Amino acid sequence: MADITPAELRQRQQAGETPLLIDVRETWEHEEGRIPGAQNIPLNSLPEKLDDLDEWKNQEIIVHCKGGGRSASAKAFLTQQGFTNVRNLLGGYQAYTAEGK
Template sequence: MDDISVEDLKERLDKNEKFVFIDVREEWEYEDDNLGAKNIPLGDLPNRLDEIEQFKNQEIVVHCRSGARSGNAKKFLESKGFSKVRNVPGGIMAFRNL
């Protein structure tokens, strides 16, 4: 599935749209600055798939600091059968620069 721009993400968050939103940064990064996403650090993702298994066929938006880790998370989730995963290129850094 196509990635989602920070502009589109902001618009959807501003409208309080409901979607599965995962932050794959480390806990300390998440505590410093978060957008309200569920925090599952990239390294923990393989062991925490059961937490998101029910969303396998729903849109899932993953983000991190710059888009690199979330890009890896997207590839990993797709390899596990998640069909509608979208990365946020630029991550929270780009989001904060809007």
């Protein structure tokens, strides 16, 4: 599945769409600022949270981090675990917040 731009995510949020949005940054980073609706699952905690995400295996999941690196790893990991529709937020939280200014 193709990755998603901050502009596309904002448009979808404004249209009332609510895909599963996972912030793979550390908890302290998430607490400092977050994308509305994002659920915080730090990258190193993702393996132990797989059962919680099982119902999303064939549904859209958007992962993000600060700049896109950790979320690219999260996308690869989830895809390896059989998730079929994982998208990375290009540029991460930094690009999303810059887009909104």
